Amino acid sequence: MDLKQLTDLHGPSGNEQAVRRAIMEAAKPLADEVKIDRSGNVICLKKGTNPDAPAVMVAAHMDEVGFIIAGYTEEGLLRFRPVGGIDPRVIVSKWVVIGEDKLPGVIGAMAIHLQTPEDRQRVLRYNDLYIDIGAKDQKEAEKLCPLGTYAAFDTPYAEFGDGYVCAKALDDRVGCYNMLRLMEHSYPGDLYCCFVTQEEIGLRGSQGAAYHVPAGIALVLEGTAAGDLGDVKEQFHITRPGEGVAVSFMDRASIADRELYRQMLSLAEGAGIRHQIKQGVTGGNDAGSLQVGGGGRKTIVLSVPCRYIHSGTSVAKLSDIDDQLALAREYLNNL
Numbered sequence: 001m002d003l004k005q006l007t008d009l010h011g012p013s014g015n016e017q018a019v020r021r022a023i024m025e026a027a028k029p030l031a032d033e034v035k036i037d038r039s040g041n042v043i044c045l046k047k048g049t050n051p052d053a054p055a056v057m058v059a060a061h062m063d064e065v066g067f068i069i070a071g072y073t074e075e076g077l078l079r080f081r082p083v084g085g086i087d088p089r090v091i092v093s094k095w096v097v098i099g100e101d102k103l104p105g106v107i108g109a110m111a112i113h114l115q116t117p118e119d120r121q122r123v124l125r126y127n128d129l130y131i132d133i134g135a136k137d138q139k140e141a142e143k144l145c146p147l148g149t150y151a152a153f154d155t156p157y158a159e160f161g162d163g164y165v166c167a168k169a170l171d172d173r174v175g176c177y178n179m180l181r182l183m184e185h186s187y188p189g190d191l192y193c194c195f196v197t198q199e200e201i202g203l204r205g206s207q208g209a210a211y212h213v214p215a216g217i218a219l220v221l222e223g224t225a226a227g228d229l230g231d232v233k234e235q236f237h238i239t240r241p242g243e244g245v246a247v248s249f250m251d252r253a254s255i256a257d258r259e260l261y262r263q264m265l266s267l268a269e270g271a272g273i274r275h276q277i278k279q280g281v282t283g284g285n286d287a288g289s290l291q292v293g294g295g296g297r298k299t300i301v302l303s304v305p306c307r308y309i310h311s312g313t314s315v316a317k318l319s320d321i322d323d324q325l326a327l328a329r330e331y332l333n334n335l
Contacts (some may be wrong), residue, residue, distance in 0.1 A: 001026040003157070003177045003321070007167040008095060010152035012066025012083045013201045016040060019062040023176060023195050030183035031193070039208035042195040046183050053189035053335045057215035057297070058182060058328065059206055059286050060175025060222070061199030064168065065310050067096065067151040076135030078105065078145055081126060082202030088124050090311045095154040098145050098252035101172075105133040105151065148191060163318050164241070170314040172199065172220055174304045175221030178325040187332040190215070199286055203253070206286035210293025217260070217298050220288040224248075224278065224303035225315065237279060239305035241317040244274025245324040248301040250281045253288025257298035264300055264327060267334065273326045274319070278303060302327055 001022065023042050027034050031044035042062070048055070053246040065084030072078060078098075082088075091107050098105055109129050112120065131151065133165035155168040167173075179193045192213045197205030228240040239246040247264050250254050268275040279302075287299040304324050307315040 001177070001180055003165070003173065006173040006177050007157050010102070010153050011063055011149050011169070012031070012068070012208070013063040014083070015066075015150040015304070016062045016197050018227060022193070023062065026180055027183065030180065037208055037212065039205045040197040041205045041209045043209065043213065044183060044193040046186065046191040046193065048191065049186055050188040053216040054217060055190040055192065056332060057159050057192045057213050057218040057290065059209070059218060059220050059290060060179050060181055060195055061172045061196050061205065061286060062176060063198055063200050064152065064171070065151070065200050069098070069145050069147055069149045069151065071147070072138045072141045073130065074138050076137045076141040077130035077132055078141060079125065080129070080131055080151060083150070083311065086310055088126050088129060090308070092124065092129065093313045097152045097154045098133065099149045100129070103133055103144060104154065108132050131211040140241050149172045150271055155312045159318070164315055165318055166313055166315050167314050168267040168314065170304070170306050170316050171223035172221070174223050174316065174321050174324070178221050178321065178328065181325055182328060182332070184308045185329070187290045188335045189332070191332065196286060202258040203286050203289040205285070207293055209290040210290050212294070214268040215297065218287065220285055220287045220290065220299065220301045221324060221328065221330065222285045222301055222303040223306045223309065223314070225283065225309045226305035226307045229307065235279070238282070239276060239278055239303065241305045241307060241315070241320060243276045243305075244320060245327050246276050246278040246303040246305055248303065249276040251284050251301070252282060253284025254291045254301070256300045259301040261299055264302070264331065268327050272324070273330065274323050
């Protein structure tokens with residue numbers, strides 16, 4: 001299964017069914033065991049070749065940021081709320097698909113020539129926005145899109161420039177893609193690949209997985225923010241596309257195990273894998289729940305830098321995705 005197929009799937013937090021089905025089908029020929037837990041996580045076991053080697057859990061989340069329908073106007077426009085952290089300033093005029101039938105819609109706001117000078121100085125809020133599905137009135141909108149219906153960005157996958165890719169949901173379909181590729185090989189220890197749910201709204205799926213995966217080590221494969229843009233000062237770049245996989249020492253949800261952190265840097269240096277140290281300690285990911293749940297475990301996060309993260313058009317470097325895979329594979333082979 002390739003990255004385009006994964007990013008083309010729609011799976012806002014709590015509505016990961018399409019992603020889960022596709023990953024299940026892709027994982028079955030690669031894993032010795034595949035199951036779904038009560039949180040909707042897909043947990044795959046690839047048995048190791050050495051019974052004395054430690055078991056390792058690798059995790060990536062299936063869900064993406066999106067929207068949920070929360071109301072209507074008399075004219076048939078949809079009111080909505082974000083699922084996950086999405087800046088409302090980046091979503092105006094973006095196409096979305098709504099519900100299982102993938103009903104098309106476009107996010108709109110009052111046209112600028114109708115705004116007052118005060119309106120133009122104010123940052124748009126979700127109460128100022130709506131989704132236009134072309135409904136004739138509120139009754140038709142309610143029938144087509146009942147309350148609680150999910151919506152997702154509708155962005156085509158595109159490779160462009162010097163080895164870059166633009167798509168929605170790179171956070172964290174890059175991690176899912178690399179976990180599937182990890183399972184193409186065997187390793188000394190048992191490998192548990194956990195495709196988890198609802199990361200974007202509080203690390204919820206991984207909280208459940210933490211309690212029934214018998215591994216004392218967890219690698220989290222993520223997409224993370226890159227700030228190497230125009231007027232952003234260098235100390236706030238956090239990560240930079242094209243400079244390799246980003247190794248984290250800390251964020252707001254977890255602190256990397258010191259031994260694992262040093263080992264990752266040493267392995268990358270020794271194998272000639274491009275890598276960088278994530279410069280900021282903002283954000284969080286599933287390492288936060290895996291580190292403390294189920295008795296706790298050693299954790300480390302390996303991330304792919306993504307520009308414009310949590311929008312409909314994230315950008316990453318394809319070589320960084322390969323570097324994330326290479327470092328994870330190097331670690332697993334050296335247990």
